[in-house]
Amino acid sequence: MSVDAATVRRIAHLARIAVSEGEVPHLQGELNAMLAFVEQLSEVNVEGVEPMTSVTPMQMKKRQDLVDDGEIADDIVANAPATEGHFFLVPKVVE
Amino acid sequence: MTDLTSLTLAEARKGLAAKTFTSLELTDAHLSAIEAARVLNAFVMETPDRARDMARAVDEKIARGDAGPLAGIPLGIKDLFATKGVRTTACSKILGNFVPTYESTVTSQLWRDGAVMLGKLNNDEFAMGSANETSCFGPVGNPWRREGSNTTLVPGGSSGGSASAVAALLCMGATATDTGGSIRQPAAFTATVGIKPTYGRCSRWGIVAFASSLDQAGPIARSVRDAAMLLRSMAGHDPKDTTSVDVPVPDYEAAIGKSVKGMKIGIPKEYRLDGMPAEIEKLWSEGAAWLKAAGAELVEVSLPHTKYALPAYYIVAPAEASSNLARYDGVRYGLREQGKNINELYENTRAEGFGAEVRRRVMIGTYVLSAGYYDAYYLRAQKVRTLIKKDFEDCFAKGIDAILTPATPSAAFGIGEKGGADPVEMYLNDIFTVTVNMAGLPGIAVPSGKDAQGLPLGLQLIGRPFDEETLFSLGEVIEQAAGRFTPARWW
Numbered sequence: 057m058s059v060d061a062a063t064v065r066r067i068a069h070l071a072r073i074a075v076s077e078g079e080v081p082h083l084q085g086e087l088n089a090m091l092a093f094v095e096q097l098s099e100v101n102v103e104g105v106e107p108m109t110s111v112t113p114m115q116m117k118k119r120q121d122l123v124d125d126g127e128i129a130d131d132i133v134a135n136a137p138a139t140e141g142h143f144f145l146v147p148k149v150v151e
Numbered sequence: 152m153t154d155l156t157s158l159t160l161a162e163a164r165k166g167l168a169a170k171t172f173t174s175l176e177l178t179d180a181h182l183s184a185i186e187a188a189r190v191l192n193a194f195v196m197e198t199p200d201r202a203r204d205m206a207r208a209v210d211e212k213i214a215r216g217d218a219g220p221l222a223g224i225p226l227g228i229k230d231l232f233a234t235k236g237v238r239t240t241a242c243s244k245i246l247g248n249f250v251p252t253y254e255s256t257v258t259s260q261l262w263r264d265g266a267v268m269l270g271k272l273n274n275d276e277f278a279m280g281s282a283n284e285t286s287c288f289g290p291v292g293n294p295w296r297r298e299g300s301n302t303t304l305v306p307g308g309s310s311g312g313s314a315s316a317v318a319a320l321l322c323m324g325a326t327a328t329d330t331g332g333s334i335r336q337p338a339a340f341t342a343t344v345g346i347k348p349t350y351g352r353c354s355r356w357g358i359v360a361f362a363s364s365l366d367q368a369g370p371i372a373r374s375v376r377d378a379a380m381l382l383r384s385m386a387g388h389d390p391k392d393t394t395s396v397d398v399p400v401p402d403y404e405a406a407i408g409k410s411v412k413g414m415k416i417g418i419p420k421e422y423r424l425d426g427m428p429a430e431i432e433k434l435w436s437e438g439a440a441w442l443k444a445a446g447a448e449l450v451e452v453s454l455p456h457t458k459y460a461l462p463a464y465y466i467v468a469p470a471e472a473s474s475n476l477a478r479y480d481g482v483r484y485g486l487r488e489q490g491k492n493i494n495e496l497y498e499n500t501r502a503e504g505f506g507a508e509v510r511r512r513v514m515i516g517t518y519v520l521s522a523g524y525y526d527a528y529y530l531r532a533q534k535v536r537t538l539i540k541k542d543f544e545d546c547f548a549k550g551i552d553a554i555l556t557p558a559t560p561s562a563a564f565g566i567g568e569k570g571g572a573d574p575v576e577m578y579l580n581d582i583f584t585v586t587v588n589m590a591g592l593p594g595i596a597v598p599s600g601k602d603a604q605g606l607p608l609g610l611q612l613i614g615r616p617f618d619e620e621t622l623f624s625l626g627e628v629i630e631q632a633a634g635r636f637t638p639a640r641w642w
Binding site for chain 1: 248249250252253349350351364390393394396456458459461462463465466473477480481482483484485486487489490491492493494495496497498499501502505510511513514515516517518521524527528530531532533534535536537538540573574575578589590591616
């Protein structure tokens with residue numbers, strides 16, 4: 057499989073990465089090189105094989121449903137580019 | 152007094168305990184070495200004041216006699232580990248001047264045991280790279296050069312700063328991370344020892360995530376014993392990482408010097424690649440001969456799905472990366488590029504903040520997870536991953552204790568020499584290491600010889616899950632036979 061220019065633009069939008077028209081042909085070439093490389097996986101017989109979900113066989117750990125952290129709003133917003141009090145500021149989302 | 156920077160960690164520990172020198176003296180010696188080696192670009196942030204404060208505090212503890220196992224040992228920390236109050240960037244513009252308000256579990260355990268932080272080390276952006284060329288702080292120089300040449304070579308990646316700093320004697324050891332070979336490949340390129348432990352051995356909490364099912368932390372060190380000492384402090388169960396495994400951490404150092412007599416060492420025929428340089432082949436046979444001379448038994452084994460590990464990795468790792476890196480959106484931390492609306496803000500921030508390699512991987516990851524392609528790519532890759540793991544399980548079920556392979560398909564290369572036209576050319580560096588991440592196994596790279604141009608080469612040992620001890624025992628046999636390698640200082 058390979059991707060065309062329209063697909064490159066669509067992927068870029070899905071990934072929320074702005075891509076200029078000039079970058080599309082180059083990116084298309086690189087993505088297609090990677091897709092050509094992974095193409096060899098199609099020759100592997102995977103019938104009846106379970107997809108891996110956990111590389112180390114282990115039970116999912118659980119914990120008590122208790123609050124064990126928090127009250128650190130200052131820390132949470134400490135590195136934000138724009139804040140007001142304990143809120144993150146973003147451009148208007150809802151009209 | 153001998154130059155304090157030339158000691159191994161084990162030797163320094165003895166000197167500190169005997170009060171031959173203080174941690175402050177040892178730390179100062181390394182801080183001076185760092186200053187004199189800035190041309191290598193191994194450190195992206197030096198923290199000399201903090202280092203001296205930590206050293207003074209630990210000297211008091213040593214005087215009182217309540218020092219931890221790494222008391223007074225100055226280390227470098229890969230910039231992927233969150234360090235409280237010290238800028239942590241993953242060497243990406245998108246994290247900007249991010250200053251964590253918390254400490255990664257692995258580094259907190261090193262400080263608990265008395266280690267001293269010298270600064271933060273360069274790496275490939277988000278650990279995506281095999282040459283440390285994708286860092287937003289620029290490439291790292293390898294202390295090794297080809298005989299009679301002034302060309303600066305790459306130290307490998309992604310833990311290139313860690314490997315370069317340890318090899319150049321700027322720190323006594325360093326933290327590193329390995330997703331597809333990022334500890335073992337740079338270790339092999341710089342004649343240092345690097346171990347990626349079993350998945351789940353070290354907590355991932357507080358380490359900038361790349362591909363969560365593959366990422367593991369481990370040390371890069373000057374000797375096998377040093378690596379064992381560092382891993383003991385770094386490893387251990389952490390409730391904050393649900394994939395961290397609750398099993399006791401052995402005293403890895405006790406495994407060093409243990410007899411390897413009767414151990415069965417697998418030599419996988421699929422690692423004998425067409426067109427493999429003769430000197431890599433020779434190194435591999437020499438390593439096998441050393442283990443045999445120490446009493447181990449060599450067995451040819453088959454890992455039939457080896458060739459599919461790298462392509463499967465280049466689906467699984469970008470897929471996980473595209474998901475993990477979704478958090479860098481210009482809202483909660485790091486860089487923000489303005490936009491007319493929230494979507495433009497995201498898109499502009501991520502276009503400006505991510506470098507070319509990261510953008511490429513996030514996009515391929517987005518594609519293989521997108522509707523209509525998930526089954527063909529991602530699901531198939533995860534099935535192939537099951538088969539890769541099964542290859543190893545079958546091998547270990549036959550009584551194999553460890554597997555010996557070359558660590559890399561070549562020695563270090565020049566900056567800008569690889570991957571310019573086709574990214575896959577660079578990816579092939581990890582062909583021998585990536586299988587280990589796909590199967591969650593431990594792997595160690597040990598310096599084993601030099602190529603015709605005088606550049607170091609390494610061998611890799613792959614172990615059973617949670618059997619790092621066997622790797623340390625076997626690794627030390629190779630180290631004893633091969634000797635230690637130190638680069639001639641040119642910086």
